[in-house]
Amino acid sequence: MNQIKTARFRENAHDALVDKQLQAVLGKFSDGFPVKRAQAIARMPEFDALRDAARDIKNHALENLGAYLEEFEAKVVASGGKVHWCRDAEEARQTVLSICRDADAKTVTKSKSMIGEEVGINDFLEDNGVEPIETDLGEYIIQLRKEPPSHIIAPAIHLSKQQVADTFRDNHRNRVSDRPLESPRVMLDEAREELRGKFLGADVGLTGANMLIAETGSIVLVTNEGNAELTCGLPRVHVAMASIEKIVPTLEDASTVLRVLARSATGQDMSVYTSFVTGPRRSEDLDGPEEFHVVLLDNGRTELLASELREILRCIRCGSCINHCPVYEAIGGHAYGWIYPGPMGAVLTPGLLGMEVANHHPNASTLCGRCETVCPMRIPLPSLLRKWRERQFTAGVTPVTSRYGLKVWAALARNPRWYRGLTTITSALLAKVAGKTGRLRRLPLAGGWTGSRDMPAPQSQTFMAQWRRRTAARKPGSRPGRS
Amino acid sequence: MSNARRDILAAVAAATEKDPNAAARVADRLSVHAANVIPQRGAEGEQVVSRFIEEAERAGTDIRQVSALADIPGVVSAYLREQNLAGDVRISSDPISLNIPWADEALIAVSHGAAEPDDTASLSVALCGIAETGTVMMKSSAENPVLLNYLPFLHVGLLPQSRIVGSLEMAWSALRRASGEGVMPRMVNLITGPSRTADIEQELLMGAHGPQKHMVIILKEE
């Protein structure tokens, strides 16, 4: 299901731009999350100080990651849980499957987990005879539609309610086929009923983890629906998957991150349910799983940790950068071709899949900087995108025409006399061609521009040429220079 | 997979600074667990009760205030009738809830133990209320099994007023006093309002998988 289509970025973007249904949804996008975030922040004067604190906590945690991971593991084990270390996606898949097999699992309920999407756990479990059931409403809908998520917080945001209604009609077979499904309320109630039984019948509950707390060996689950608690509270076995950079040192550190997380994601001060899970049920508990497993993944994180791209590991998956990105707003999430869209996706995807596979991601950005303005963890996303571009340039991955054109431009820019000469000629030529209209409709080598835009014509002589004449006229015999 | 563990930790070590003071710094941070920035809204003081109510209601919580345990059955019964719900309430075995005179309300039938899927309502006792966000903190125990908070249609959190604190950090202090340093119950649940989702066309709907209704009864003891 989560095939990698990153190389088709241009085609994906085109499909998105001509998709009227998608464009209608995206057209309302800036009225949603960005507005809510702004309202939440207006009520929290300390927000910027909290961002600084959150950034510092994460930097400290990453700088001391080994020690905190070992502490976390010790605490999980002390509370009766198990920690499984996995270097890559394959090891993670096998580990989860093995736990499911040991539990004789037929069905696995899931709460939202981006790391689960990353390793393709759903398809893998299905191929091996274990049925995974998404319980987050958005994830449930796209699971039925066999689509990847288009946003890391709101995975079904690209769909209209009509599309959701059609999906439910196609899949919820034990109901009257022409029942009314107009309102989201009715659809939610139907989904709740359908999934209730699945929650109760699951053998294993598979969650992600927003954070891992070293001090206590706890995982943090953040939802609004309550599906995470039902996922990990009802089955006999709870498996939590998390990548290693999710560590924070203490409960107090987690509290700081929580303050910026929900506000940045949905504009809530706190998500409805924030749960701290530590180990399996205790002997005196009346409910809860008998087994608790944490699957800890590297899957490219140590490589990022060692690189100049380390700062992306501060990402807490709030989606704020995505919500404020004008490129995302134009093309939506699927165009990015994998599971992480928008600015954080553009930085993370080349790190996880390789920059040849994700060669467009760092480049399909104007570096407008809005993402960095809103990131609660102060990740310098435009700088990181630029670092990927540097890597691509050095490795020769940048397309030939760009490199050649840039080389020519750079050579000119380094040589003012050639530059003056060539710009004088070009400027005069283009001005002549454009004539009285002041613009050109077609320009060789600039089809990317003139395909959809006129090119304003130069004003016939360059500034520097005119300035030279003007200053020579003012002071005959002297050359322009410092006064 | 001990090889994976070794490899990952080795890769992490290679990627991070070798600082001789690191171990001491880490141990210190873990044992001191200092608070970071606590916003004004999370400050302690007289205003915590009114702030708790304001924030909780903003999140869609139904707040009731009572001054005696004896008032509780009437409040719960009235609410169930208002919402057209059956009168079964599964209650926590916490001493506070056990002392509620449920028999005073004929329409309520109480039961104990772990929550069942068909329970209409539940009542569990909160460890703390956090004024900053209108949140109740529930901790799992023999008396307060976790699913009481999630399975039923209506969840009632009973919150003694003296347990309302300003910030989440104060709540952690309370938890550490109750459970011990570095020791956690299986679940600590922070609950802020009834369940909700906006996954269909960003339209906000209250009542998703968790309880459709969430009530907090603030008990003002004498």
Add this chain to the structure above:
Amino acid sequence: METSSTKPDAPNVALFVTCLVDVMRPSTGFAAVTLLEAAGCRVTVPDAQTCCGQPAYNAGDRKDARAIARLTIEAFDGFDYIVAPSGSCAGMIKMHYPEMFADDPEMKKKAEAVASRTWELTSFLVDVMEYTPTDVRFDRHVSYHDSCSGLRELGVKAQPRTLLANIDGVELTEGDSAEVCCGFGGLFCVKYPEISTAMVDKKIDDILATGANTVVAGDLGCLMNIAGRARRRGAPLDVWHVAEVAAGIADETGPIGGDAED
């Protein structure tokens, strides 16, 4: 960034004209000179300037970017201020030149010296020279587009609006999306033209929704992008650089890309 509590007296200002202004719209450069001189500056245009190096820098070609930066730093050494009619070029020099020479202490010092004296035009005029236009008329309903680098790297927001507020006849209406990228992004607009066009269409729609028939901004890349698309679309929108408007030469120069009526 140095902030003077008193207005500098007849400072020596070097104009960084920028490659786009030099080749495509010299009138913006002359407007800048007019404004700087009216504000009391002595303006020099160093001959050895070409480009700030953004195209190479943003394309990941650090080597060429450094070479161009070196040239620029040498050319602009020794002035009180360096002023550019462009947020992205001023931002390049101010925010990026020093870190480009992180491994070359001597060059880094020179870069920092130049960076500390570099300003975008409108913020220099308003914040440093405390200058506002006098006796300038521009009878138009205007909306202002905030270029990304100027806004987010240099904090340019109020200053161009201050200039416009002091021009007679200007009616200013803010677009909801004034701060949203227009889709130029240097090479982005030709590498991803379809996405870029979608973005500039949104920008134009937002401006037209304000009722304005004129858009003004401080960066020529944005302005050419908006003007080019507006002309192709036949949108009733004329485009000028804020320097041209403030210097009172907008009408005589004509809008970027020609008139809407053509």
